[in-house]
Amino acid sequence: MEEKVITVTSGKGGVGKTTTTANIGSALALLGKKVVVLDGDIGLRNLDIVMGLENRIVYDIVDYVEGRCRLRQALIRDKRAPELYLLPTAQTRDKSAINPGQMVQVCDELRKEFDYIIIDSPAGIEQGFQNALAPADRVLVVTNPEVSSVRDADRVIGLVEAQQKGPVQLIINRLIAARVKKQEMLSTQDIMDVLSTEIIGIVPEDEAILSSSNRGTPVVFNGKSPAAIAYRDIARRLIGEDVPLVQPQPTSWWQKLFGRTE
Amino acid sequence: MIAIKGFKQGLLVIFSGPPDEPWLARLRELEAKLSANPGFFKGGSMAFDVKAMPLSEDDLRRSVALLESYEITLWAVLAQDEATRARVRALGLADRLTPPEPAAAPVTHRPRDVARIPAATPSPTIEPTARAAPAEEHHPEGTDGLLVRRRVRSGQVLRHPGHIVVIGDVNPGAQLIAGGDIIVWGKLQGTAHAGALGDDRAVICALEMSPTFIRIADATRAPRPGERRSRNKASSAEMARVEDQQIVFVAWDKAARISE
Numbered sequence: 197m198e199e200k201v202i203t204v205t206s207g208k209g210g211v212g213k214t215t216t217t218a219n220i221g222s223a224l225a226l227l228g229k230k231v232v233v234l235d236g237d238i239g240l241r242n243l244d245i246v247m248g249l250e251n252r253i254v255y256d257i258v259d260y261v262e263g264r265c266r267l268r269q270a271l272i273r274d275k276r277a278p279e280l281y282l283l284p285t286a287q288t289r290d291k292s293a294i295n296p297g298q299m300v301q302v303c304d305e306l307r308k309e310f311d312y313i314i315i316d317s318p319a320g321i322e323q324g325f326q327n328a329l330a331p332a333d334r335v336l337v338v339t340n341p342e343v344s345s346v347r348d349a350d351r352v353i354g355l356v357e358a359q360q361k362g363p364v365q366l367i368i369n370r371l372i373a374a375r376v377k378k379q380e381m382l383s384t385q386d387i388m389d390v391l392s393t394e395i396i397g398i399v400p401e402d403e404a405i406l407s408s409s410n411r412g413t414p415v416v417f418n419g420k421s422p423a424a425i426a427y428r429d430i431a432r433r434l435i436g437e438d439v440p441l442v443q444p445q446p447t448s449w450w451q452k453l454f455g456r457t458e
Numbered sequence: 459m460i461a462i463k464g465f466k467q468g469l470l471v472i473f474s475g476p477p478d479e480p481w482l483a484r485l486r487e488l489e490a491k492l493s494a495n496p497g498f499f500k501g502g503s504m505a506f507d508v509k510a511m512p513l514s515e516d517d518l519r520r521s522v523a524l525l526e527s528y529e530i531t532l533w534a535v536l537a538q539d540e541a542t543r544a545r546v547r548a549l550g551l552a553d554r555l556t557p558p559e560p561a562a563a564p565v566t567h568r569p570r571d572v573a574r575i576p577a578a579t580p581s582p583t584i585e586p587t588a589r590a591a592p593a594e595e596h597h598p599e600g601t602d603g604l605l606v607r608r609r610v611r612s613g614q615v616l617r618h619p620g621h622i623v624v625i626g627d628v629n630p631g632a633q634l635i636a637g638g639d640i641i642v643w644g645k646l647q648g649t650a651h652a653g654a655l656g657d658d659r660a661v662i663c664a665l666e667m668s669p670t671f672i673r674i675a676d677a678t679r680a681p682r683p684g685e686r687r688s689r690n691k692a693s694s695a696e697m698a699r700v701e702d703q704q705i706v707f708v709a710w711d712k713a714a715r716i717s718e
Contacts, residue, residue, distance in 0.1 A: 347631055351631065
């Protein structure tokens, strides 16, 4: 099966799921794919804010599921890319407003029209997580280089494996190479010792993220900041391009460490 | 007559004996087993096989309540009596051993990388000297085991009345609970409880021993100072066993055979 539905999850909150969803979705759209990003966090929506589309929401996924609108009406077009859409969630409801079966149905509708459906999972392992996982063809687990985040990622990977959803790939987010070198932060190797899951990207800590989230412009839309490059690389790996994985370095950030030497 | 066996979805309690024996007497017998080793059962799930014995709705409700008081979930009751099976289903319990929902399964492993090691029939080809007498006493040859060939991740619990063998790492936050020995062919970082049914001769072995916490029968031990978080340290295989009610670690090599 074609891997169209990609769920971004983590277990722990605040590790960068929403930023990752917005940037990977936008980067895939900039590569010419038809993409919809879907906010799975019913009641605590914020993918629309990070995408800068908050003021255009009329209908949301709960309205569609409950029959108050057609799917087309709930989709918000993002004009910064040729074919990028947001399916927002409801602010006034909670996780029980949608069940996993309905989530699968919504995604089955979206599959007909889109190349990629990127789902931003809520934190936790309760119903919102189960909703986000149910339709997934591929799961991206986001972790930060610190012990509690890795522990939660391990738990989530175990749950995903138990439901035989896969493949599972790992994004290490907010890595600060200088602090890893000083052994103040877990290294990629430390994380792999516990998780032993394929890494699809390492995103360095980047000041550009904060300002871009506040402005509602994902970093991949402008500039060459380190995080923007990392997210664009992840998008290219998702569409099957062979982009070697690079390990952020304190001295020269994009020095190639592993992957094949060219 | 109660036998507790481990299988893929947790524990199976087999009630054998005359079908006219009162159910309450059997429940009391089960309770004696539960209260003797509550640590082994806590948080687990159980299935009953009541054979030909007919159970009333009241009997079933009492069973559920008893297990609940030990924090055990009763999820299935196997019965030969058709009326009993109907009552089992009416209470929302399973009447056969199909796997429970993934979220409810206490042992969240995939079937293909888990093998139950059946009790072996004694083979005449085994040399008598290979079986040391004390080992034979506390684990009769052919004790059941659970073989798991994968990484055990945080939040996952493996529970078996016999031995547990993991070929792979046991991550921090994972739990192994065995009535017999625990062997980890990999790095043990989670928690492990061997001899959880009271056998203080049980051992815990790991290629790399850095558990969060281990327990053998009633003896407990937190890791030795400085042994956790020591990254990339080349360490040798170790075995934990009980000596004078204390857990000690010894090198796991020829000098420290399990059956010594």
